[in-house]
Amino acid sequence: MRDVVIVGVGSTPFGRHSGTPIEQLAVRAAAEAIVDSGVDRERIGALYLGNFISGPMNGKEVLAGLVAEQLGLPDIPCTKVEGACASGGIAFRHAWLAVASGQCDAALVVGVETMTHAKTAATTAALNCAMDNENDGPSGLTFPGLFGLAWRQHAQRYGTSRSQVSAVVRKNKGNGLLNPLAQMGATLTDEQIADSPPICDPLQLFDCCPTSDGAAAVMVMARELAGGLPGPAIDVLASVQTRGSARIAGHPDLCTFEATVSAARKAYAMSGLTPDDVDLVELHDCFSIAEVIDSEDLGLVPRGQGGFWAAEGRTAVGGQIAINPSGGLLAKGHPVGATGVGQLYEVVHQLRGTHPNQVAGARVGMTHNLGGTGVACTVTLLRRSDA
Amino acid sequence: MRDVVIVGVGSTPFGRHSGTPIEQLAVRAAAEAIVDSGVDRERIGALYLGNFISGPMNGKEVLAGLVAEQLGLPDIPCTKVEGACASGGIAFRHAWLAVASGQCDAALVVGVETMTHAKTAATTAALNCAMDNENDGPSGLTFPGLFGLAWRQHAQRYGTSRSQVSAVVRKNKGNGLLNPLAQMGATLTDEQIADSPPICDPLQLFDCCPTSDGAAAVMVMARELAGGLPGPAIDVLASVQTRGSARIAGHPDLCTFEATVSAARKAYAMSGLTPDDVDLVELHDCFSIAEVIDSEDLGLVPRGQGGFWAAEGRTAVGGQIAINPSGGLLAKGHPVGATGVGQLYEVVHQLRGTHPNQVAGARVGMTHNLGGTGVACTVTLLRRSDA
Numbered sequence: 001m002r003d004v005v006i007v008g009v010g011s012t013p014f015g016r017h018s019g020t021p022i023e024q025l026a027v028r029a030a031a032e033a034i035v036d037s038g039v040d041r042e043r044i045g046a047l048y049l050g051n052f053i054s055g056p057m058n059g060k061e062v063l064a065g066l067v068a069e070q071l072g073l074p075d076i077p078c079t080k081v082e083g084a085c086a087s088g089g090i091a092f093r094h095a096w097l098a099v100a101s102g103q104c105d106a107a108l109v110v111g112v113e114t115m116t117h118a119k120t121a122a123t124t125a126a127l128n129c130a131m132d133n134e135n136d137g138p139s140g141l142t143f144p145g146l147f148g149l150a151w152r153q154h155a156q157r158y159g160t161s162r163s164q165v166s167a168v169v170r171k172n173k174g175n176g177l178l179n180p181l182a183q184m185g186a187t188l189t190d191e192q193i194a195d196s197p198p199i200c201d202p203l204q205l206f207d208c209c210p211t212s213d214g215a216a217a218v219m220v221m222a223r224e225l226a227g228g229l230p231g232p233a234i235d236v237l238a239s240v241q242t243r244g245s246a247r248i249a250g251h252p253d254l255c256t257f258e259a260t261v262s263a264a265r266k267a268y269a270m271s272g273l274t275p276d277d278v279d280l281v282e283l284h285d286c287f288s289i290a291e292v293i294d295s296e297d298l299g300l301v302p303r304g305q306g307g308f309w310a311a312e313g314r315t316a317v318g319g320q321i322a323i324n325p326s327g328g329l330l331a332k333g334h335p336v337g338a339t340g341v342g343q344l345y346e347v348v349h350q351l352r353g354t355h356p357n358q359v360a361g362a363r364v365g366m367t368h369n370l371g372g373t374g375v376a377c378t379v380t381l382l383r384r385s386d387a
Numbered sequence: 388m389r390d391v392v393i394v395g396v397g398s399t400p401f402g403r404h405s406g407t408p409i410e411q412l413a414v415r416a417a418a419e420a421i422v423d424s425g426v427d428r429e430r431i432g433a434l435y436l437g438n439f440i441s442g443p444m445n446g447k448e449v450l451a452g453l454v455a456e457q458l459g460l461p462d463i464p465c466t467k468v469e470g471a472c473a474s475g476g477i478a479f480r481h482a483w484l485a486v487a488s489g490q491c492d493a494a495l496v497v498g499v500e501t502m503t504h505a506k507t508a509a510t511t512a513a514l515n516c517a518m519d520n521e522n523d524g525p526s527g528l529t530f531p532g533l534f535g536l537a538w539r540q541h542a543q544r545y546g547t548s549r550s551q552v553s554a555v556v557r558k559n560k561g562n563g564l565l566n567p568l569a570q571m572g573a574t575l576t577d578e579q580i581a582d583s584p585p586i587c588d589p590l591q592l593f594d595c596c597p598t599s600d601g602a603a604a605v606m607v608m609a610r611e612l613a614g615g616l617p618g619p620a621i622d623v624l625a626s627v628q629t630r631g632s633a634r635i636a637g638h639p640d641l642c643t644f645e646a647t648v649s650a651a652r653k654a655y656a657m658s659g660l661t662p663d664d665v666d667l668v669e670l671h672d673c674f675s676i677a678e679v680i681d682s683e684d685l686g687l688v689p690r691g692q693g694g695f696w697a698a699e700g701r702t703a704v705g706g707q708i709a710i711n712p713s714g715g716l717l718a719k720g721h722p723v724g725a726t727g728v729g730q731l732y733e734v735v736h737q738l739r740g741t742h743p744n745q746v747a748g749a750r751v752g753m754t755h756n757l758g759g760t761g762v763a764c765t766v767t768l769l770r771r772s773d774a
Binding site: 001055056059060061064065068069073075076078080082083090093094097098100101102103125126129131132133134241243244246247250258262371372375 | 388408410439440442443446447448449451452453455456460462463464465466467468469470471477480481484485487488489490512513515516517518519520521628629630631632633634637645646649758759762763
């Protein structure tokens with residue numbers, strides 16, 4: 001397997017893009033990544049597009065080929081991949097694999113979703129496509145329900161409090177204020193969070209990521225071929241995809257997602273790095289409590305300490321480990337298929353030293369993208385090439 | 388890249404499976420392929436699932452992980468891929484790539500779709516997800532419309548007649564009668580075909596593949612590791628995926644699909660074979676005229692001669708090149724995401740010499756899976772290992 005580097009990134013703002021067709025958003029982000037990379041279109045040998053619910057939400061599929069055509073790419077394999085909220089991370093892993101295995105010299109990754117045009121009930125129904133509806137459908141649980149249960153269990157076992165979880169929200173909403181791509185940055189007080197409309201006890205509105213449109217893109221290339229390109233290449237040290245249970249009952253312990261634990265373990269082994277090497281992480285905070293759990297599952301924070309660390313500021317920019325300096329899903333937004341690719345966009349800018357909320361001296365960054373009930377997970381480890 | 392072989396196949400019948408959840412169909416076919424292969428579940432290192440429209444049709448995604456869990460597979464990367472009607476072929480190519488590149492020793496491919504439970508209008512709307520709806524939507528064209536236009540152009544240029552195209556229908560419906568997995572085998576006369584209800588001039592009902600439920604599965608393995616398995620291994624000599632235009636206006640010549648021409652050319656180059664080496668092909672006859680065009684695009688029949696060859700019986704079992712001995716999409720059915728994998732199921736049985744409509748002495752077989760307006764295409768070349 002060849003070494004692979006990221007040589008270009010692009011992204012639309014996350015938020016409302018009413019009236020813009022989904023493929024146009026994807027084309028916009030991808031065109032930016034192509035220009036950023038300096039890679040000639042004729043050299044791109046594969047396109048992977050991560051998308052979750054364009055079928056039910058837009059009546060549009062075959063997006064991979066559609067986007068490639070509008071970008072003027074040659075006759076190359078163009079594939080949409082889907083793994084619920086991990087679709088973007090899965091797309092990246094396949095582009096990495098195509099280049100690492102020598103199938104092509106460069107590959108383009110695009111993640112995209114449009115959601116804000118639909119009514120809430122339709123969006124909720126579409127998002128529930130990520131559940132095992134035969135088995136869990138009759139329970140009536142939706143994703144806020146699942147994460148509400150997880151919070152209850154975490155609070156009971158580890159003493160995680162409302163104010164600790166609010167610290168996650170305050171941090172990420174604050175980080176989002178510094179990120180021009182973020183949908184909902186804000187300066188919030190504990191009271192504003194606790195008093196925001198209840199969604200699914202104990203989750204309030206500000207504990208939940210918003211509904212978003214957006215697209216992000218990444219260009220990967222074989223390291224040995226990336227020499228003459230304009231920008232700084234970022235090393236891909238590990239790209240891992242794992243599977244957990246699609247059933248809620250398949251998770252007897254809701255304080256952990258086994259797919260995250262497994263992906264992190266494999267990524268550390270693949271890269272030779274340890275959690276201590278990681279300077280920042282963009283992780284899957286679809287709900288505030290998810291960040292607490294993810295940070296522990298990834299080995300970045302001791303088990304049970306996710307809430308404590310957030311409250312003590314140890315996960316802020318400038319703290320021990322910067323978690324979601326972009327604002328995360330909570331503030332940046334969560335256009336589902338775009339999220340995993342958007343995380344890579346953010347980490348690449350951090351490692352280039354060009355992020356608007358820069359982590360000083362960042363050398364190693366991680367992304368973590370989790371799908372459904374933890375049925376799919378990807379973890380990526382990136383390093384500044386001169387580091 | 389390592390040599391790859393197919394070591395197991397499985398399939399449900401294609402047709403109506405009312406009330407059976409889509410993931411159950413997939414599990415049934417996959418379990419059969421696992422048993423057929425003799426590969427231990429713990430050795431399977433990746434699962435690729437081809438599906439097109441389970442989101443809009445069933446409100447179900449994350450099928451790859453869901454199916455893996457119900458099969459009792461370990462924590463492995465599980466990925467749904469989508470490329471309209473070529474989804475199954477794309478899934479196979481990715482499993483092949485995972486094994487060929489050394490990512491894993493064995494990989495499981497599943498293709499699945501359920502369609503018969505929905506109303507015709509809903510199915511048509513879902514199928515139209517495979518079009519470039521922004522550009523072609525306003526034209527009002529559906530897929531029968533596109534292939535009706537193609538027929539007109541082919542007839543005008545090459546003199547292809549109703550009775551020649553009917554010969555395709557009679558052949559495939561007749562082949563289907565011999566295939567216990569086929570949905571709609573029949574003995575038809577030219578009059579019955581010409582007098583069947585009009586769909587989109589000049590297409591009559593029997594020119595169109597039926598709406599179907601079904602699943603098929605294939606196990607691939609590294610050739611060097613497949614020695615001790617019970618069944619005869621089938622060599623994968625080429626697995627190719629290409630892209631054509633997603634727009635109808637992107638096909639100024641409707642008598643050919645450039646993605647098919649390109650895929651065939653690449654598959655012949657990759658395998659070192661020529662069209663003369665191919666004993667049989669399962670190709671994408673979503674409509675009768677599609678078989679005519681595909682057979683020419685694949686280089687199996689001289690340009691413009693597809694109709695003539697069918698009428699002369701040269702594409703029947705026992706003819707020069709056996710086309711769709713399974714009955715093809717026209718008779719076997721077209722559960723979209725399953726189709727490309729089902730074609731591999733059929734060819735593997737031909738090369739094992741165990742097909743109910745056996746092509747005598749078959750050594751080399753081809754599959755051809757075409758998505759949407761030709762936006763995605765896969766071609767596979769398989770050979771009997773002792774051949």
